[in-house]
Amino acid sequence: MPIIVQKFGGTSVADAERIQAVARRVVESAAGGYQVVVVVSAMGRATDQLVQMAHQIMPAPSEREMDMLLATGEQVSIALLSMAIQALGREAKSFTGYQVGILTDTAYGKARIQRIETGKIERALGEGQIVVVAGFQGVTADDDITTLGRGGSDTTAVALAAALKAEVCEIYTDVDGVYTADPNLVPDARLLDRVSYEEMLELASSGTKVLQSRSVEFAAKYGVPVHVRSSFRPDPGTLVTREDARMEDVIVRGVAYDRNEAKVSVLSVPDRPGIAAQLFGAVAQENIVVDMIVQNISQDGTTDISFTVPRTDRAKAVTVVKRQADRIGARGVKHDDRIAKVSIVGVGMRSHSGVAAKMFSVLAKEGVNIMMISTSEIKLSCVIEDKYAELAVRALHEAFGLGKEAVIKE
Amino acid sequence: MPIIVQKFGGTSVADAERIQAVARRVVESAAGGYQVVVVVSAMGRATDQLVQMAHQIMPAPSEREMDMLLATGEQVSIALLSMAIQALGREAKSFTGYQVGILTDTAYGKARIQRIETGKIERALGEGQIVVVAGFQGVTADDDITTLGRGGSDTTAVALAAALKAEVCEIYTDVDGVYTADPNLVPDARLLDRVSYEEMLELASSGTKVLQSRSVEFAAKYGVPVHVRSSFRPDPGTLVTREDARMEDVIVRGVAYDRNEAKVSVLSVPDRPGIAAQLFGAVAQENIVVDMIVQNISQDGTTDISFTVPRTDRAKAVTVVKRQADRIGARGVKHDDRIAKVSIVGVGMRSHSGVAAKMFSVLAKEGVNIMMISTSEIKLSCVIEDKYAELAVRALHEAFGLGKEAVIKE
Numbered sequence: 001m002p003i004i005v006q007k008f009g010g011t012s013v014a015d016a017e018r019i020q021a022v023a024r025r026v027v028e029s030a031a032g033g034y035q036v037v038v039v040v041s042a043m044g045r046a047t048d049q050l051v052q053m054a055h056q057i058m059p060a061p062s063e064r065e066m067d068m069l070l071a072t073g074e075q076v077s078i079a080l081l082s083m084a085i086q087a088l089g090r091e092a093k094s095f096t097g098y099q100v101g102i103l104t105d106t107a108y109g110k111a112r113i114q115r116i117e118t119g120k121i122e123r124a125l126g127e128g129q130i131v132v133v134a135g136f137q138g139v140t141a142d143d144d145i146t147t148l149g150r151g152g153s154d155t156t157a158v159a160l161a162a163a164l165k166a167e168v169c170e171i172y173t174d175v176d177g178v179y180t181a182d183p184n185l186v187p188d189a190r191l192l193d194r195v196s197y198e199e200m201l202e203l204a205s206s207g208t209k210v211l212q213s214r215s216v217e218f219a220a221k222y223g224v225p226v227h228v229r230s231s232f233r234p235d236p237g238t239l240v241t242r243e244d245a246r247m248e249d250v251i252v253r254g255v256a257y258d259r260n261e262a263k264v265s266v267l268s269v270p271d272r273p274g275i276a277a278q279l280f281g282a283v284a285q286e287n288i289v290v291d292m293i294v295q296n297i298s299q300d301g302t303t304d305i306s307f308t309v310p311r312t313d314r315a316k317a318v319t320v321v322k323r324q325a326d327r328i329g330a331r332g333v334k335h336d337d338r339i340a341k342v343s344i345v346g347v348g349m350r351s352h353s354g355v356a357a358k359m360f361s362v363l364a365k366e367g368v369n370i371m372m373i374s375t376s377e378i379k380l381s382c383v384i385e386d387k388y389a390e391l392a393v394r395a396l397h398e399a400f401g402l403g404k405e406a407v408i409k410e
Numbered sequence: 411m412p413i414i415v416q417k418f419g420g421t422s423v424a425d426a427e428r429i430q431a432v433a434r435r436v437v438e439s440a441a442g443g444y445q446v447v448v449v450v451s452a453m454g455r456a457t458d459q460l461v462q463m464a465h466q467i468m469p470a471p472s473e474r475e476m477d478m479l480l481a482t483g484e485q486v487s488i489a490l491l492s493m494a495i496q497a498l499g500r501e502a503k504s505f506t507g508y509q510v511g512i513l514t515d516t517a518y519g520k521a522r523i524q525r526i527e528t529g530k531i532e533r534a535l536g537e538g539q540i541v542v543v544a545g546f547q548g549v550t551a552d553d554d555i556t557t558l559g560r561g562g563s564d565t566t567a568v569a570l571a572a573a574l575k576a577e578v579c580e581i582y583t584d585v586d587g588v589y590t591a592d593p594n595l596v597p598d599a600r601l602l603d604r605v606s607y608e609e610m611l612e613l614a615s616s617g618t619k620v621l622q623s624r625s626v627e628f629a630a631k632y633g634v635p636v637h638v639r640s641s642f643r644p645d646p647g648t649l650v651t652r653e654d655a656r657m658e659d660v661i662v663r664g665v666a667y668d669r670n671e672a673k674v675s676v677l678s679v680p681d682r683p684g685i686a687a688q689l690f691g692a693v694a695q696e697n698i699v700v701d702m703i704v705q706n707i708s709q710d711g712t713t714d715i716s717f718t719v720p721r722t723d724r725a726k727a728v729t730v731v732k733r734q735a736d737r738i739g740a741r742g743v744k745h746d747d748r749i750a751k752v753s754i755v756g757v758g759m760r761s762h763s764g765v766a767a768k769m770f771s772v773l774a775k776e777g778v779n780i781m782m783i784s785t786s787e788i789k790l791s792c793v794i795e796d797k798y799a800e801l802a803v804r805a806l807h808e809a810f811g812l813g814k815e816a817v818i819k820e
Contacts, residue, residue, distance in 0.1 A: 016463065076463075082478075087467060096478075143509050
């Protein structure tokens with residue numbers, strides 16, 4: 001019998017009623033001829049509540065103890081879901097990360113999976129059990145509990161699917177799937193039935209929060225088909241899969257945006273080798289993740305360097321960069337929080353020219369000034385003024401023919 | 411450095427503030443020259459809340475999944491307590507039952523400890539860590555999580571103390587220690603500084619709910635001194651220990667009572683071998699724990715058999731016994747819920763005569779009728795009418811000179 005891995009997030013198991021609904025869905029899949037492995041997150045806001053309890057004790061708790069604490073959230077979910085499945089007359093067995101043998105490194109709070117033992121799960125499946133596994137958690141070689149970081153349950157599900165050679169990994173979530181653009185912003189946005197791993201990764205890094213990037217990387221590496229579906233509706237959702245020839249026919253798959261970044265510019269930086277390394281080395285040391293970096297040609301032996309960081313890290317970034325700017329003799333540091341990043345993504349962009357020119361002209365026609373540009377093989381991102389974000393997304397969505405009407409028209 | 415095991419119950423770790431108070435107490439003990447192992451229960455009513463969640467899913471959940479669920483309660487406590495200890499500048503490390511290696515049988519919900527690995531704890535103690543262990547839980551040979559039943563954290567603490575050859579096992583609780591009688595009932599009741607394991611067991615089975623009987627049996631078996639102390643006050647408490655010569659000087663150590671039992675009588679039972687076995691075999695099969703059993707000499711080839719059971723099990727017991735009574739040709743079954751058991755306990759009773767006579771005359775003088783009598787080597791229990799319970803306890807307490815004034819007078 002083929003194996004299927006189904007992952008349900010926190011909102012899908014937020015209370016007894018929803019857990020029972022998940023149980024029904026799982027049992028249906030089992031009745032449909034699958035061996036089912038279910039991965040669940042902590043119930044609703046359980047993780048946040050645990051974090052809050054820890055912070056009542058101390059502001060910066062030990063990461064080992066934090067993981068010990070947080071892992072209880074998923075353990076509660078697996079026990080309750082197993083009970084709910086049993087209440088429907090099917091056998092079920094829950095396993096924590098440690099019991100399965102999801103072995104990770106010792107980076108508490110953001111551990112990486114190193115190996116997965118499948119013996120225990122396979123034995124239980126062989127006995128006709130539905131197997132319920134705690135997402136988000138693993139165990140070190142020394143038996144310490146670790147967690148995989150926010151959204152880590154997606155990674156657990158995909159990694160299990162890879163290890164078990166599952167036919168598909170279904171990720172049930174509170175959205176219907178992946179859209180050509182945020183449907184809250186673009187009423188005309190269309191649900192994508194297929195998207196490639198690479199496109200999904202670029203969409204994720206451009207602000208489309210459907211799947212955690214790490215889980216997509218994992219899926220791409222092991223070729224696990226990931227099916228994003230709604231927890232609450234039977235709709236078909238979006239399949240994230242290997243790129244196929246057909247996908248290249250579409251130039252732009254979707255439009256994404258991100259309003260959570262800020263821009264920092266270092267002015268008149270002396271144009272010497274090693275300067276950029278020094279600057280960004282200092283930023284990295286503060287654990288600030290830099291997204292876009294733009295440096296233009298120099299004039300009079302100096303150049304301006306601009307970069308974007310999460311808005312919450314901007315103050316820290318400016319402090320660090322100012323210190324470096326003084327040291328290297330730059331003229332000054334400016335920053336801007338009111339920016340947005342707008343991106344178009346599509347594997348077809350590799351083989352089509354003129355996409356960038358079209359994007360720039362669409363923005364120009366709407367009177368939107370472009371502050372930074374960054375490109376990858378299958379993505380084009382522009383930083384613009386925050387207030388133009390919606391306008392830009394809608395205009396690009398229409399210009400590249402992504403809407404429902406556009407499809408009907410073709 | 412000597413090892414000390416300290417156990418804190420649910421009320422002692424009910425919120426962040428109390429957890430911090432426990433942390434201070436633990437750190438003090440460590441500063442006093444001990445290697446400290448702390449055992450904690452789930453916070454306040456956490457276990458009850460988890461049970462309630464399970465019952466929302468199904469009325470009689472699988473015991474394996476129930477244990478998976480309940481074990482999270484203690485896991486939360488150990489993480490938070492470790493953080494609180496670290497916040498005071500001491501190193502601490504938490505361990506679940508599985509991580510320690512508290513190996514049990516597979517009787518989910520009431521598992522018995524089979525073996526305890528001490529390597530991990532000893533290593534952590536050697537590193538200067540305060541070790542925080544989840545009470546109430548263990549693990550089967552197959553890595554399944556088990557729980558030890560209500561009050562199981564006491565057993566965890568005593569078992570760890572035995573395995574680690576600890577100097578003492580301190581049980582912190584919401585009472586000050588063991589009293590000569592319930593201080594709520596007898597204002598004159600005196601805190602006992604020492605009590606023998608046997609006395610403690612008899613007191614526990616007679617209604618003095620300070621320590622779980624299983625933990626006392628464990629302590630007696632391995633000779634672990636158990637020190638019962640208040641979580642909230644620095645008072646010296648009560649030491650439960652091996653009987654010593656001095657203890658026999660006191661005839662009666664304490665007066666206990668239990669109002670949670672009911673009496674069932676089977677009338678005119680044919681006096682044949684095997685009848686009692688048949689009767690109580692049927693009761694045992696329903697998992698009803700019988701406390702006292704009294705059978706008197708027979709008249710005309712029949713006898714009356716009376717026994718007491720927890721009041722909550724009385725209805726079930728009567729049903730079972732009625733069926734048996736019909737089968738064996740007994741005349742009928744009566745029951746009475748309005749009873750109380752009053753007991754006097756003391757190792758000195760072994761070597762002193764006249765104790766029973768004194769007890770009976772004290773009760774008689776107060777006009778209390780005795781319905782059943784049962785004796786052990788160090789205990790004398792009488793079942794009386796419920797309404798006389800307080801009166802009987804106070805009268806016995808005074809008659810045997812157990813009060814504070816009595817001590818001063820001597």
